[in-house]
Amino acid sequence: MQIRWMFRVVAALFVVLALAACSKEQKSGSDNAPLKVGASPVPHADILRFVQDNLAAKEGLKLEIVEFTDYVQPNIALNDHQIDANFFQHVPYMVDFGKQRGIAMSAVAKVHIEPLGIYSKKVKALGDAPKGSIIAIPNDATNAGRALRLLANNGLLTLKDGAGVSATVQDITTNPKEFQIKELEAAQLPRSLDDVSLAVINGNYAIQVGLKPAHDALALEKGENNPYANVLSVLKGNEGDVRVQKLAKLLTSPEVKEFINKKYDGAVIAAF
Secondary structure, eight states, X not given: OHHHHHHHHHHHHHHHHHHHHHHHHHHHHHHHSOEEEEEXXXXXXXXXXXXXXXXXXXXXXXXXXEEOSSSSHHHHHHHTTSSSEEEEEEHHHHHHHHHHHTOOEEEEEEEEXXXXXXXXXXXXXXXXXXXXXXXEEEOSHHHHHHHHHHHHHTTSOEEOTTOOTTOXXXXXXXXXXXXXXXXXXXXXXXXXXXXXXXEEEOHHHHHHTTOOHHHHOSEEOOOTTOSOOEEEEEETTOTTOHHHHHHHHHHTSHHHHHHHHHHHTTSSEEOO
């Protein structure tokens, strides 16, 4: 009986040790697995490719870049574990999206700012926009508020005191020229330029269609104290992933800052 009991104890101990070894091996394997990151094509995927081609190998980081052309699917894919992280959004958008969809996300690193700009194919100055004309802005909550603030800061309308990042058209208090505010999906805004007097366009979408924000925008957001820095995001609880920490370090490196400054000529501004 005693010998049989000892055999059982030894066998149980062997199983525990085997499971522990397996667990350790899986953890090590996950650290060495490619980090799958969802990103908007420009400038996010461009920046990630620079990291992939020039910096990642030295850190032992393998990157897999998955491109998305809208602002919804990267967070859905993150929540569904189709990707490990994403790089396309600023914190106000991330927080608002998370509340709307029940997704808990964390920002790991601030990387860059894409100044929002006011563009036109029909007028050469903001003051030339005719009375009653249409101004197109993004339709997602945080970028809509951001766009309205930019319009207000340039004297096209005024907003209710205290209206912040969540400002809506209902917060407009004066609109001297009776502009019609048309909300469109952000990716569609560059195409709207043929049909509207003014369009407030996100920096990444402006760049994709060949616009140069620093030169083509009639008005441009300032980079100083800008709360809309684009961030590397993960699901809450995954901030400590070794691969994510390596990428965060590389995305905020002097080499990436130099790449951003040279490539985008003020259309994208490093936030570190």
